Each structure stands twice: as C-alpha cells, then as structure tokens.
Amino acid sequence: MIDKYDIQKLRELDILQVADLLGMGLRNKRALCIHHDDHHPSLAFNVKKNTCHCYSCGFSADTIGLVRERLNLGFSEACYWLADHFDVYIGDEKYGNSAKYGNSARYADKCADKKLLTASDRRMASLRAHFAETHVSHGHLAESFSSGERNRECPSSAYVAQASVDVEFYQQMFRQMHLSESGQRFLFEERLLSPEALKVCQIVSTEQSVCMARVGRGVFDGPSLIFPYFDQQGRLVSVQSRYLGKKKSESSFDMEKVSIDEAKPKEIPRFKFAPGSHRMIYGLDRLKDYPPDEPLLITEGPSDCWTALTLGIHAIAIPSATLFDRRFQGLLAGRNLHVFPDQDEAGLSLYFELKKALPSLVYHQLPEGCKDLSEYYLKLRRSEGMTLEEAKAKVQGCVSV
Known part of the structure; x- marks a missing residue:
C-alpha cells in the first residue's frame, strides 16, 4: 500500500507536464477529452487546482486520475508510472520503503501479460x-x-x-428508475413543463448518486435528471444527466477525510454524458413523426427542447453550442427549421454554425432580458400571467412561417 503522503506528492505534480508527457496535444491549456469522440478540445486544465475537467461529459481528474484513464492503469500502477517518469521516490508499506515503479520486478511481473494502451x-x-x-x-x-x-x-x-456506450447497462437503469420527487418538482413546479408533452422523453431522476457504468467510470450525481438519447431508428445511443443540486463550496484537501483512491471534484458539473458518448442530436427518434413542412425548432440543450415540446412545437436539441456535427445535415435538410438562439456568445456562435450548414434556418429574436427559450416561457407564464394555452398561441405564432 502506497503511503498517503507519497500519493499527495504525486497529486501535486504539474498536471500540464503530466498531460504533455501523455501526448494529449495540449493547446491553450485544453485538450481533446479521453472519454468521447469530439473535434473540439473540451478537456480544460485548471493550473490553480491542478486538475482537469471536461465541460462536455463531466470527466474530472487530478494527475493520478488522468494517468489512470489515459493509459488504462490501476491506481497503484498509475502512481508508480508517475513516480518513474517524474523521478519521485515513493515508499510502499507492503513491500518496504524501497519500491519504485521503474526498478520494480514485482510490477513488471504483474504487467507482463497486460497490454497498456499508449x-x-x-x-x-x-x-x-x-x-x-x-x-x-x-x-x-x-x-x-x-x-x-x-x-x-x-x-x-x-x-x-x-x-461505445454500454446500452444494456442503461436500458436496465431506465427500467429500474422513475421520476423522483426532486425531478417532478424541477420539471413541473419550477419549470412549469407539461407531463403529457414530456412522456416521449422518458426522463427519470435520482436523489442519490448512481454509477455511470458497471465498473469505475464515475457517477451521475444526485439529485439529477437522467434522460436518454436515441438515434433515428429509436435505438438508445447515450445518456445525459442534469444536476439539480446547488453548487458545493470548495473545501481544502484533507488527507484524513478524503479517500486516497479517488480524486474528489470540487464542483459538480451541471451536465454529464455517459462514458463513450459521441456528438449527437437530442430527439432524433422523433424526427420520423414530424412532417417536413411543419416548423421544427432547434434548441441549445435538452431543457429548452422540453420547453418547446410543452409549447406544442416540434423540437430537437444540440447538447451544447460546441457539439453540432455536420454529419446530421442530411437529416435536417429540406425541413422548416427555426431557432431562438441563446442570448450569449456561445448561442449566437451556434446559430451561425447552423446557418452555414442549414441555409433555410429561420432566426427568431428573444425578448430583452430572456437568455433562452425557457426563460421566455417562464416570463410569459409568471410575469405576464398567461395560461399554457395562451403561451402556446404566442410562441407558435412566431414559428408558423
């Protein structure tokens, strides 16, 4: 067993140097994420915290965790790898205080028949x-x-x-889960969404953290919504979560309280993708039910998509502004496409990217003070006192061209 203070020394190694040694192609403190196929560098490195975090799938790691995932190593193996490559002496309580990765015969024997992924x-x-x-x-x-x-x-x-996503694992997960109290409160009380409209989305939720995979690939944090992505044939291809809790305040690292076998992320990402996810469109399975000549709204993120469905508008979603894949251009070509871009730089950038790929896309300006479609909908319902039917008529009138 490696001494916990030696583990802390390894965690304090410069994570940028570790990433560079791992051949991750760093650029402006960013790299392509290990866990999903993407052409945009979504894995960001925080020099102050000495950690990395993917803003697409939620993967987070310190130096040891990064080596584990990149080279497919166990915890101890990753520690010895770091010790060898950065010339850090570490003791081993089980084998005495002279064991080091590079000169360890027992380590070589252990890994002799195991191919490490470089x-x-x-x-x-x-x-x-x-x-x-x-x-x-x-x-x-x-x-x-x-x-x-x-x-x-x-x-x-x-x-x-x-x-690839473990489809069987997630199918079993959805069979066993339902929409819990926090999920119902968020969707139907806070966001005023329609239970009938959201039935097709098969959203479930959890109060406690649940595993992302069968073995050691992180968790969907509780409380969270968990919802499936399907392809155009209705086959499950991925899963995403939406964290419903409040941001946790940062706390200092306490070696006596924190397990040495895992790095604890200090902030819980709002959205997480299942390990192995690829860039995709949310709601592809519903395209076959949408006549091509009827308005189809493209939203940024599933939350706005749920709002559009509540408003009685056909809708699909791009998971985030950086995740549009032009391979889907053919599926959307020739349709009556509309968009209410989020009123921020990322939302407008997504609009221009979509417009290049889909020239028929119609732009709709949100009212001042409304960041996205969901805020606009809540403004109509709460501030202006509209009923659901009145809000439907107003927004549907905007996209009836």
Whole structure:
C-alpha cells in the first residue's frame, strides 16, 4: 500500500507536464477529452487546482486520475508510472520503503501479460471509431470493429469497444428508475413543463448518486435528471444527466477525510454524458413523426427542447453550442427549421454554425432580458400571467412561417 503522503506528492505534480508527457496535444491549456469522440478540445486544465475537467461529459481528474484513464492503469500502477517518469521516490508499506515503479520486478511481473494502451493506441482507436461511425447509424460501431474476432486481431480496437456506450447497462437503469420527487418538482413546479408533452422523453431522476457504468467510470450525481438519447431508428445511443443540486463550496484537501483512491471534484458539473458518448442530436427518434413542412425548432440543450415540446412545437436539441456535427445535415435538410438562439456568445456562435450548414434556418429574436427559450416561457407564464394555452398561441405564432 502506497503511503498517503507519497500519493499527495504525486497529486501535486504539474498536471500540464503530466498531460504533455501523455501526448494529449495540449493547446491553450485544453485538450481533446479521453472519454468521447469530439473535434473540439473540451478537456480544460485548471493550473490553480491542478486538475482537469471536461465541460462536455463531466470527466474530472487530478494527475493520478488522468494517468489512470489515459493509459488504462490501476491506481497503484498509475502512481508508480508517475513516480518513474517524474523521478519521485515513493515508499510502499507492503513491500518496504524501497519500491519504485521503474526498478520494480514485482510490477513488471504483474504487467507482463497486460497490454497498456499508449497515446498512440488511443489515437488509432479514435480514428477507427470515427471511421466506423461514418458507415453506420450514429452511436453504433460497425460490426467489423465490435466483434470479438476482430478485437483479437487488432489490440487497439479493444478501446473502440470501450468507447461505445454500454446500452444494456442503461436500458436496465431506465427500467429500474422513475421520476423522483426532486425531478417532478424541477420539471413541473419550477419549470412549469407539461407531463403529457414530456412522456416521449422518458426522463427519470435520482436523489442519490448512481454509477455511470458497471465498473469505475464515475457517477451521475444526485439529485439529477437522467434522460436518454436515441438515434433515428429509436435505438438508445447515450445518456445525459442534469444536476439539480446547488453548487458545493470548495473545501481544502484533507488527507484524513478524503479517500486516497479517488480524486474528489470540487464542483459538480451541471451536465454529464455517459462514458463513450459521441456528438449527437437530442430527439432524433422523433424526427420520423414530424412532417417536413411543419416548423421544427432547434434548441441549445435538452431543457429548452422540453420547453418547446410543452409549447406544442416540434423540437430537437444540440447538447451544447460546441457539439453540432455536420454529419446530421442530411437529416435536417429540406425541413422548416427555426431557432431562438441563446442570448450569449456561445448561442449566437451556434446559430451561425447552423446557418452555414442549414441555409433555410429561420432566426427568431428573444425578448430583452430572456437568455433562452425557457426563460421566455417562464416570463410569459409568471410575469405576464398567461395560461399554457395562451403561451402556446404566442410562441407558435412566431414559428408558423
């Protein structure tokens, strides 16, 4: 067992140097996230906290956690890797105080029959995943890359399998969960959304944190909404959560109270994607039910999509302003498309990107003081005292062109 003070020394190593040594292609303190296929560097490095955090999927880590995920190592193995590469002496209570990763025969024996995934392996795996996605429906890997026979032929393709969402795990999760008290309060009391309109979204919620995967891939924090993403054939391809709690205040690191086996993120991300998620559109499964000539609203984020559905408007969502994928351009071409862009830089940037890909997209300006469609809807209901039917008529009138 590695001494906890040695572990703290490893956690204090410069995380930018660790990321650089891992070949992560740092640029302006950002890199591509390990856990999902993306062309935008969403993994941000905080030098002050010496941690990294992905603003797309919610992955967070310190130096040890980053090595674990990047090289597919266990906790102790990652510690010895850091010790060796940064020339840090660490003792080992179980084996005496002279064990070090680089000269440890027991470590070599332990890993002799285990292939570690290097940065090159992961890059090749990412390319394979991207190639597979261009030949099949979004969210499903080509059979030639997911079959056990092909995996045995190409070791790096094992990571491709890991990078896909564990559909069976999440199907079981949705069968066992329901919309709990905090979820109902947020959706129907705070946001005034329609239970009938949201039935198609299959939203559930949890009061306690629940695992993101079968083994060791993080948690959906409680309380949170948890909702599925489907492809155009109605197949489950991903899961996202929306944290309902308040932000936790930062606290200092206490070696006596915090487990040495995990890094505790100091802030809980509002949104998290399931491990292995790819860029996608929320609500693709409903496209087949929307006549092409009827207005289809594109929103930024599922929350505004739920508002649009409550207002009786056909809607889909881009998960965030940085996650639009032009591979979906063909699915949306020829439709009567509309957008109420969020009134911030990211929202307007998304509009211009969508407009380039979808020239027929119609822009609608939100009233002053309303950041997004959800705020506008609540303003109509609460500040102006409109009923749901009155709010429907007003907003539907804007997109009836």
